[in-house]
Amino acid sequence: MVDQPRSSVGSHPDEEQVNRTEVSTSDTRGGMFRSLRERNYRYYASGQVVSLTGTWMQRAAQDWLVLELTGGSPAALGVAVALQFLPTLLFTLWAGVVADRFDKRRVLIATQSALGGCGLVLGLLDVTGVAVLWHVYVLCFVLGCFAAVDAPVRQSFVVEMVGPKQLTNAVALNSMTFNLARIVGPAIAGVLITAIGTGWVFLLNGISSAAVVGGLLLMDVAALHRSEPAPKERGQLRAGLRYVLGRPDLLVVLALVFFVSTFGMNFENSFAVIARNVFGRDADGYGLLITMLAVGTLSGAALAARRSGRGGPRMRLLLVGAAVFGLLEAGASLMPTYELFAGALVPVGIAVMTFTTTANATVQLSVEPTMRGRVMGLYMLLFLGGKPLGGLASGWLAELLGARWPILLGGLVSLAAAVVGAAVLAVRRRGVAQTS
Template identity: 85%
Template sequence: MFRSLRERNYRFYASGQVVSLTGTWMQRAAQDWLVLELSGGSPAALGVAVSLQFIPTLLLTLWAGVVADRFDKRRVLIGTQSALGACGFVLGSLDVTGVVQLWHVYVLCFVLGCFSAVDAPVRQSFVVEMVGPAQLTNAVALNSMNFNLARIVGPAISGVLITAIGTGWVFLINGVSSVGVVAGLALMDPAALHRAKLPPKERGQLRAGLRYARGRPDLIVVMALAFFIGTFGMNFESTLAVIARNVFGRNADGYGLLVTMLAVGTLTGAALAARRSGRGRPRMRLMLLGAAVFGVLEVAAALMPTYELFAAALIPVGVAIMTFTTSANSTVQLAVEPTMRGRVMGLYMLVFLGGKPLGGLASGWLAEVFGPRWPILLGGVASLVAALVGVAVLAWRRKSRVAEADRLG
């Protein structure tokens, strides 16, 4: 399960991520709570904050994929991670001094989103350089375990700290935590990285990457699924805080527990994916099954009548979504040419995260007009329908290939 940790560079990266991601999830929980406090509990205001954080994905992620293919990924990540930590320091300073206003949070959400949009495809495509293609699936699963372990610990700590010392200090702690991942990147041995040959510098590299993806129907199915699930299904950022506060009357620690329960499920799903990673490449069938089961379970969670049942239902939801995301990520990276990996991952991150502004606004509007449960309910329906359409498309494509082979044979 942990064989990728045999790579020295990956050990430095993973250990730094443990610290940094914990701080990131502490800030996310504190930021959601701060927005609700400054806006008087408005779900729409929380939706705006989520949207502003993801709008830069639409503008920058594709170009970040070109950067990933053309430049030293390790150096780029040192810059983006340092900038993300600085955003935490700025927001924390404004909050601790008592001058923070809602528009300050909005501006910093957008700035943080700009650096995150550049960071995501570079970071995703850097994994294979640390461990090599043979260990990629395992490393992706371990990254997910790391991410979701932080997702458990971070919000739980954040909920306690918000109650004890306020949101501002949580943001400052996140700024300090960014030192962990920057130090891990700086300590790596560049000579031990599994680097692919850089593509020649020429015009039209972004268009070349888009043409490459367009000519791969299997990639198109994966990315279409990623768009619908990322946009409408994975709308937890803008709904769990609202459900905790407005439906069940819980405080910040109650919201932190919901995020933690979801993370218990995603951590379990990531651990299962790490164990499966020794059985060959991820299968499209598993990805489609994970997407469909996620949709069904999300609908069931939305209908739970009590806080305790709702929290418990988030665990299997987390297992299913992690089954989908780890298999989709690995499928995309292993299916493409190494010289195209950065650009294709840029496109993948665009479709997976780029719909968040739409999803955030839609979730806020649905929660405001129809009630906080509706974004999760309709998100589950959309995810299930997308998975079924994906199954139908691949079945039709397989049938067409067989018919063509029979005709030619």
């Protein structure tokens, strides 16, 4: 049996509290795809394969459309990305309150339908030849708003589909799906943009959202592992933040997530500069770097799915994953040739996926069910919210010191964050042991 996490604001959790979930042998049989034994999760995962591929197709087509409409302006492309990202900072924490108070499945049906609608609208504007830049900007912001609500609800819904025993495995499988779509989606989009144009790619993405909505509609509601929704009351967002502040173990995990994602995971911007300015490669050389990283992250997700059969997430694995990622990233930045740099990205991808899948499952399994949505809202805010800061820092460092420095310093910051996190937990364990 799985012991539900019983932590509270007044408790003194440490590393062992995060590791409280125990998985019996009977719960870990079935190989790396055992979460798919859950009928509801099979429906969801099948829809996600189609929908996420469409999402990555739209991202590639959207970038290309902006460049076409502006004569190749990088600044205009940056505005589009910022407008799509800004709602994450504005609404993600409140979306966590929505996840705790309302039926997550119904919320996801609404958000996924709306996300698909954005693709259909942009596609219709494009194929009819009336799309202009401000249309793209408006739809980027609207899409970002729905995505900001969708993210914490979707993350916290996984445990309702598979239960606590299979959460770690399901998180790893979700990561596999995401990274597979990240490889396949842009490749398909590149072919289709050339063959039929960007507008039809947007329309296909809009249609693809029907797959995940259909999966949600077909679910057996009675089989969901639901917890009691949080009661309607004032100050629920503040209550969630106080809960996290009362959990030093969670603070360490969330701080690690922020530093690694903000400074260590600015791959796209840094790789483009390295490919062009360090190794003299064109766009195809940059694309190969992204592909090699994706191969690593896909492999890391597969390893995480297989490893999840050995038990729940462990704080030690989280800290080691962050430290190893930092070391490997820093080492990759020093590779003297393009081929060696590209090859080094595969283990970097494996390490970063080990960290991210462990962090996600650790947070979800160590919080009260009624707080899970709000905590995951904060998790997603920290995971994504530092991207603008990291992007600005990497650009400034590359301009000032050279293209390799953002990767080198990002790795060292990740390593330092893991070391400090381990030291904080060690000091707290000793303090709790002395007072008990």
